Amino acid sequence: MKNEKKAVASGSKKAGKSEAYKKAGxxxxxxxxxxxxxxxxxxxxRRPECLAPIGGFxxxxxxxxxxxxxxxxxxxxxxxxTKLMVAQMMGKYESVGHDIVNHCVNDIAxxxxxxxxxxxxxxxxxxxxxxxxxxxxxxADACLEQNMTLIGGExxxxxxxxxxxxxxxxxxxxxxxxxxxxxxxxxxxxxxVAIGLTSAGLHTNGFSLARKCLFEQGGLTVxxxxxxxxxxxxxxxxxxxxxxxxxxxxxxxxAGIHLNGIxxxxxxxxxxxxxxxxxxxxxxxxxxxxxxVPPIFKLIQELGDVDPYEMYRVFNMGIGMVFFxxxxxxxxxxxxxxxxxxxxxVVGETVKGDRTVTCKL
Amino acid sequence: MKNEKKAVASGSKKAGKSEAYKKAGxxxxxxxxxxxxxxxxxxxxRRPECLAPIGGFxxxxxxxxxxxxxxxxxxxxxxxxTKLMVAQMMGKYESVGHDIVNHCVNDIAxxxxxxxxxxxxxxxxxxxxxxxxxxxxxxADACLEQNMTLIGGExxxxxxxxxxxxxxxxxxxxxxxxxxxxxxxxxxxxxxVAIGLTSAGLHTNGFSLARKCLFEQGGLTVxxxxxxxxxxxxxxxxxxxxxxxxxxxxxxxxAGIHLNGIxxxxxxxxxxxxxxxxxxxxxxxxxxxxxxVPPIFKLIQELGDVDPYEMYRVFNMGIGMVFFxxxxxxxxxxxxxxxxxxxxxVVGETVKGDRTVTCKL
Numbered sequence: 001m002k003n004e005k006k007a008v009a010s011g012s013k014k015a016g017k018s019e020a021y022k023k024a025g026x027x028x029x030x031x032x033x034x035x036x037x038x039x040x041x042x043x044x045x046r047r048p049e050c051l052a053p054i055g056g057f058x059x060x061x062x063x064x065x066x067x068x069x070x071x072x073x074x075x076x077x078x079x080x081x082t083k084l085m086v087a088q089m090m091g092k093y094e095s096v097g098h099d100i101v102n103h104c105v106n107d108i109a110x111x112x113x114x115x116x117x118x119x120x121x122x123x124x125x126x127x128x129x130x131x132x133x134x135x136x137x138x139x140a141d142a143c144l145e146q147n148m149t150l151i152g153g154e155x156x157x158x159x160x161x162x163x164x165x166x167x168x169x170x171x172x173x174x175x176x177x178x179x180x181x182x183x184x185x186x187x188x189x190x191x192x193v194a195i196g197l198t199s200a201g202l203h204t205n206g207f208s209l210a211r212k213c214l215f216e217q218g219g220l221t222v223x224x225x226x227x228x229x230x231x232x233x234x235x236x237x238x239x240x241x242x243x244x245x246x247x248x249x250x251x252x253x254x255a256g257i258h259l260n261g262i263x264x265x266x267x268x269x270x271x272x273x274x275x276x277x278x279x280x281x282x283x284x285x286x287x288x289x290x291x292x293v294p295p296i297f298k299l300i301q302e303l304g305d306v307d308p309y310e311m312y313r314v315f316n317m318g319i320g321m322v323f324f325x326x327x328x329x330x331x332x333x334x335x336x337x338x339x340x341x342x343x344x345x346v347v348g349e350t351v352k353g354d355r356t357v358t359c360k361l
Numbered sequence: 362m363k364n365e366k367k368a369v370a371s372g373s374k375k376a377g378k379s380e381a382y383k384k385a386g387x388x389x390x391x392x393x394x395x396x397x398x399x400x401x402x403x404x405x406x407r408r409p410e411c412l413a414p415i416g417g418f419x420x421x422x423x424x425x426x427x428x429x430x431x432x433x434x435x436x437x438x439x440x441x442x443t444k445l446m447v448a449q450m451m452g453k454y455e456s457v458g459h460d461i462v463n464h465c466v467n468d469i470a471x472x473x474x475x476x477x478x479x480x481x482x483x484x485x486x487x488x489x490x491x492x493x494x495x496x497x498x499x500x501a502d503a504c505l506e507q508n509m510t511l512i513g514g515e516x517x518x519x520x521x522x523x524x525x526x527x528x529x530x531x532x533x534x535x536x537x538x539x540x541x542x543x544x545x546x547x548x549x550x551x552x553x554v555a556i557g558l559t560s561a562g563l564h565t566n567g568f569s570l571a572r573k574c575l576f577e578q579g580g581l582t583v584x585x586x587x588x589x590x591x592x593x594x595x596x597x598x599x600x601x602x603x604x605x606x607x608x609x610x611x612x613x614x615x616a617g618i619h620l621n622g623i624x625x626x627x628x629x630x631x632x633x634x635x636x637x638x639x640x641x642x643x644x645x646x647x648x649x650x651x652x653x654v655p656p657i658f659k660l661i662q663e664l665g666d667v668d669p670y671e672m673y674r675v676f677n678m679g680i681g682m683v684f685f686x687x688x689x690x691x692x693x694x695x696x697x698x699x700x701x702x703x704x705x706x707v708v709g710e711t712v713k714g715d716r717t718v719t720c721k722l
Contacts, residue, residue, distance in 0.1 A: 020671045024570040051433060051542070058437040058469040062539060063424055070426070072412060073434070076419040077480040077532060079517045108419040119438040121482070121530045154530075156440045159569050165522045169482045169515075171438060171532035178423060181412070208520050209385040264418060276418070310381045 025159025030127055035155075038136045045143040045150045049116070059151030061117050063175070070178035074113035077171040078103050082207040083238070084168060089222045090235040093131045096168055097138020099204050102244035103266070104172035105146050106321065109246040110262040110277075112182040112253065113174030115148040122155045124166035135168060146246055148172075180253075184261025184277030184324060188350055192260060192324050194284060195333055196347035197248060199320030201240040201296055205267035206315045210238065213304025220303070228295045237296050243342075245321045251340040252323070257333050261324040265316040272313070274322065274357045283353025287360045290347060293318045308361045319347060386520025388488060395490055396516075399497050406504040406511045410477070420512030422478050424536070431539035435474035438532040439464050443568040444599070445529060450583045451596040454492045457529055458499020460565050463605035464627070465533035466507050467682065470607045471623040471638075473543040473614065474535030478512040479504050482530040486523035488516065496529060507607055509533075541614075545622020545638025549685050549711055553621060555645060556694055557708035558609060560681030562601040562657055566628035567676045571599065574665025581664070589656045598657050604703075606682040612701040613684070618694050622685040626677040633674070635683065635718045644714025645685075648721045651708060654679045669722045680708060 022029075051060035063071055080096050080103075087096045105115050120139055122132065132155065143150045202210060214220045214234060222235030229237050245264075252259055261277040274284050297318065301311050311317060323344075325333050330346065337344035383390075412421035424432050441457050441464075448457045466476045481500055483493065493516065504511045563571060575581045575595060583596030590598050606625075613620055622638040635645050658679065662672050672678060684705075686694050691707065698705035 020570060020665070020667050020675070024573040026569050051539070058435040058472055058474065058533075058535070060472070060542070061434045061436065063432045063434065065426070065431070071424045073422045073424065073478075073534070074419040075422065075478065075480055075512055075534070077482050077513060077515050079482060079484060079515060079519075081517055082519045082522060085521060110418050111421070113419065117434075117436065119436060119532055121438050121440060121532075123440060123484070123528045123530070151436055152438060154438045154440060156442055158440075158443045158528075160446060160572075161443060161526045161528070162522075163524060167484045167519075167522070167528055169484070169530050171480055171482075172419075173434070173436070173534065174419070176421075178412070181421070208387050209381060211521075212385040304381070306381050314381070 025126070026157050027127060030129070031155050031157065034129055034132050038133065038140070041137060041140045042150050045140055045148065047147070047149045050149050050151065059117065059119070061149065061151060068175060068177065071175050072178050072181065074108040074111050074174045074176055075172070076104055076107040077169065078107065079167060079169045080204050082211060083204050084166065085211065086207065086222060086235060086238045088165065090239060092239060093134035094138035095239045095241045097135045098142040098241035100168055100170040101139055101142035101146070102242040103204050104170045105148070105244050105246050106264045108172055108174040109249050110182065110264050111176060112180050112249070113176040115146045115172060115174045115246065117149040117151040117173050118143050119151060119171050120153040121169040122166060123162060124157055125159060125162035125164065127155065127157045131166060146244060182259055182262055185279045187260035188277065188279055188282055188324050190282055190350050190352045191327070192350045193327055193330050193346055194286065194348035194350070195323045195325060195330065195344050196291065196319035197245055197321045197337060198343040199316045199318055200243045201237060201294055203242040203266070203316055203320055209304070209314055210300050213300045213306065218303030226299060228299045230295070243320050245342070248337045248340045248342045251336045252333055255332065255336055257329050257336065258326050259323055260326070263322045265320055265322060267314065269312045269315060269317065270359055271357050275355050278355045280355050281352060282350050283356045283358065284348055284350050285358045285360070286348035288312065288317065289360060290345060291318050312359050312361065322347065324350060386487070387518050391488055391490070392516055392518065395493050399494065399501070402498060402501045403511050406501055406509065408508070408510045411510050411512065420478065420480070422510065422512060429536060429538065432536050433539050433542065435469040435472050435535045435537055436533070437465055437468040438530065439468065440528060440530045441565050443572060444565050445527065446572065447568065447583060447596060447599045449526065451600060453600060454495035455499035456600045456602045458496045459503040459602035461529055461531040462500055462503035462507065463603040464565050465531045466509070466605050466607050467625040469533055469535040470610050471543065471625050472537060473541050473610070474537040476507045476509040476533060476535045476607065478510040478534050480512060480532050481514040483516045483527060484523060485518055485527035486520060486525065488518045492527060507605060543620055543623055545685060546640045548621035549638065549640055549643055551643055551711050551713045552688070553685050553711045554688055554691050554707055555647065555709035555711070556684045556686060556691065556705050557652065557680035558606055558682045558698060559704040560626070560677045560679055561604045562598060562655055564603040564627070564677055564681055570665070570675050571661050574661045574667065579664030587660060589660045591656070604681050606703070609698045609701045609703045612697045613694055616693065616697055618690050618697065619687050620684055621687070624683045626681055626683060628675065630673045630676060630678065631720055632718050636716050639716045641716050642713060643711050644717045644719065645709055645711050646719045646721070647709035649673065649678065650721060651706060652679045673720050673722065683708065685711060
């Protein structure tokens, strides 16, 4: 079921329904008709650089050479992981559309890249209309929020695979001027400050452990409202969309802040994500006691009896992104982040070292 | 398990093994160590435009403005579908790595785009070393064959999803000069000739129907050697890698052939894929009697008692790509394709019409 997002406008008039294929479990017509209903929504994400009319094979995006002098394409791909299983349990799918987009935007924004275009992939054993429509709606809305074109995609119905599950994958491309790439290994030195931007919860990482602790060990369900979550259901708290930090980065760059390095805190937490951008002779020290850890993490830790170190090794623990800035830029950075709608606080510093991360737990 | 392809070179020295996470079914260390062994292989695909050292978040690819005057990025994504289940049954995974790359290259090559970089995604319930290594080896080899960089990727281990299966998705980006985009809707007129390039078999489409006909209805297994396949096993014939047609397109473009339109014959066959590139007032007529249909298609048709029309609606039936050229270019095109290592033949023509496809069956 190839490129059906693009096949809507075409399709031979002589081609009837594929009955044998349908009996084999693949319903091309459903995908085409669902997509047709979403066309208007998707077209709202179209930027002027887009050339391809819906109907071709590949999406086309022109590089605007009036704007970009030495354009570098920054590319990343990711999935939503087993957060999808929580979406399934809840029967709510829009938020995972936001998750995949926002996660991918963050992954390239750390290098200073402006999001340009996005493609999605949905794999499933049997295509469900509600899931498909909600995921695509969330995806398109999230793309629009970041001024990014949803330029293509693929939905694959694979009978006999996936069972009742589905997978959702995104691939993002952004653009950055070559001399403006944010490169921590080059610019981070000892004596700089780590500013943390708060997360919306788990984002899209650590769900296998979270499900085990909350559901298996803790006996909760997505509908449970444990006291710790203040009236919210476990499912709703878990599904809170991945926060996108691009607008904070944009605001800081526009104001001339020296963003020496940026780390997206995903699976692996501070321990795995921060060393990626540190130079060999610098280490980072975080004071996690200043972080207002969201209640969902405490609940996971308690019900699963997870070691505190382990928690910081798997989850973001309330900080979804870290900026490394010179001391002189700290106050302005905090203000700019706040102005862009984010909560930010000083969470650590860089010291002479060997590219390791230490957390005061 | 984020971006572990890129995380190999980093990782905090203080970070120990994630025991709780491992118990929850996610083995980060295995993925990292497997990837480490594949680094050399992957690095062979590195083009000079690549900026990112292994270790960052997003892969970086510089647009060479000495070479490209008005660069347009052409983007496509696809999966391998249930061909993966045949790979599983055979325990052979290298060929599907070639499949995903070659399929994606064809999807952008039809617009005249030169492959530039590729990202892969592997989703699985439990990461298997053999599968991972073979898939990545096939992927990297196929990228190298097309002078394309394997610039990034993601492997997601999702316990409780996928069962024993896995999914494989690719996203490709190529580059084309804006004034050299191949646009059938603009350039195809009545009276042109359709040249078909032979396929290697099913490529990556129609596997759900094929599996039903061969295995369920026909009672065969992947190890069966039915007389029709001349001594080969069903599994080996089914796994024949998707043929990549870029080198034929390149040869024709370099020789100044008027490639007015190109269609990649994937799921939907001639009926669905050709109309995508036809102008509103042109139809295409194919004489399928000239096609030497590979025995595997005949076997599927026979065992599943599939209507001939249906066969051409689902499968490529032996023709994986169609070029539309002016009559005067036919002989040269056939010769160039042959010179580039492809079998090509005249399979049809364009007539005045209404964007429909008719096949003389």
